[in-house]
Amino acid sequence: MKSRNVTILAAFAAALMSSAAFAETTELTIYTAIEAEDLARYAETFTKSHPDIKLNFVRDSTGVVTAKLLAEKDNPQADVIWGLAATSLLVLKTEGMLEPYAPKGVELLKPKFVDKDTPPAWVGMDAWAASICFNTVEGKKLGLIEPTSWKDLTKPEYKGHIVMPNPASSGTGFLDVSSWLQLFGEKDGWAYMDALHQNIDAYTHSGSKPCKMAASGETVIGISFEFRAAKSKKEGAPLDIVIPSEGIGWDMEASAIVAGTKNLEAAKTLLDWSISKQANEMYNVGYAVLAMPNVAKPVEFLPADIESKMIDNDFEWAANHRKAILDEWTKRYDAKSEPKS
Structure with missing residues (x-):
């Protein structure tokens, strides 16, 4: 018992x-x-x-x-x-x-x-930085030369072949826009985006989606970030990863x-x-x-000196001007944004 x-x-x-x-x-x-x-x-x-x-x-x-x-x-x-x-x-x-x-x-x-x-x-x-995903197969079919700079993306031959993230919904999109305003100055930065907008097919609500679209051939050029680009290339996508010559925004x-x-x-x-x-x-x-x-x-497929390509990003400025930047961007370009899910 x-x-x-x-x-x-x-x-x-x-x-x-x-x-x-x-x-x-x-x-x-x-x-x-x-x-x-x-x-x-x-x-x-x-x-x-x-x-x-x-x-x-x-x-x-x-x-x-x-x-x-x-x-x-x-x-x-x-x-x-x-x-x-x-x-x-x-x-x-x-x-x-x-x-x-x-x-x-x-x-x-x-x-x-x-x-x-x-x-x-x-x-x-960790840091993630902007990059351009270029589909070499689709680019060759269309006779498009691979861009080497941000300014290249405003060339008329790229019209309708570029996808980038919406900065209001994507952190990658916001680092792109805020970095262009820092790189080119406010006046020239908006002028650059006006010209780029003419070539944009759509603005996505995900930072990785433009690169995924380029990887699958849905578009030729996806403005995205370097991690997604390297991952897609490692999975076998016919991509070249372009680090624009002016420098890259990052967060x-x-x-x-x-x-x-x-x-x-x-x-x-x-x-x-x-x-x-x-x-x-x-x-x-x-x-x-x-x-x-x-x-x-x-990281495989990324340049070993990628940190040196990152601009001297003023995070305080970007944060303090975030609402004004997004309001202006939305007013100018939101008509090409994909529907929100």
Whole structure:
């Protein structure tokens, strides 16, 4: 009888421990614009080390996520923002929506990947940069010479053969537009986009879609970003990856804690991991430029010196002028945008 009682007590204790472990699980709601296939890898690795934290993702393009966060300002639904454009996070910071936090090891990151305040309101992960995806097969059929610069894209022979992202919905689109305004100046930047618009077939609501369209032959030229270009080329697409001679706009994937979260300690744990060497090594599968120095290895099909091609992007300027830029762009060019899904 004693043995049976011991067995029952042991089973009861095990059940209590299991119940306690379940009760201690913290759920984080995470808003993100990370590419879906990468998000799955990152989440799986994090969860192995932190099984007590369950990650629930709300994923969309940069502009959509940013708009959602701003709409929820007075009633935040997210705990953490993991992988959103730094220009978007600067807007949210101005609105007082971010909880400052210095993740463990933040001092090891490149200074430009860390918010200037102490403690920082956000921290960077990796950088993505503009590039042109040129379908060599379709280009040859049409007798089109491969462009080498942004200005080349305004040549009349490219009319109807270019697709680019809408900056209001795509972070890649916004880095294109804001970088052209910085590269060429405001007056000449809008004049450039006026000329480019004549050749645009459509504006998509995804930064990766123009390159995917070029990869499949739906268009000849897709203005996109270097990670998607390298991935499509690796998958066998007949693409040349063009890094325009004037230099390329860029933004960084960055993360932050949403002010007012009820799960602050779990949120800090995720941010700690998001800047770790392990995380940076995972980011390097697709991204050539990382927040942590001396970790990145060359990405196949991308130039080893791609970081040197990135312009001196003024993130503060881009963030402060974001609404005005998008309003003007929408007024001028939105008629060619794809319908929103």
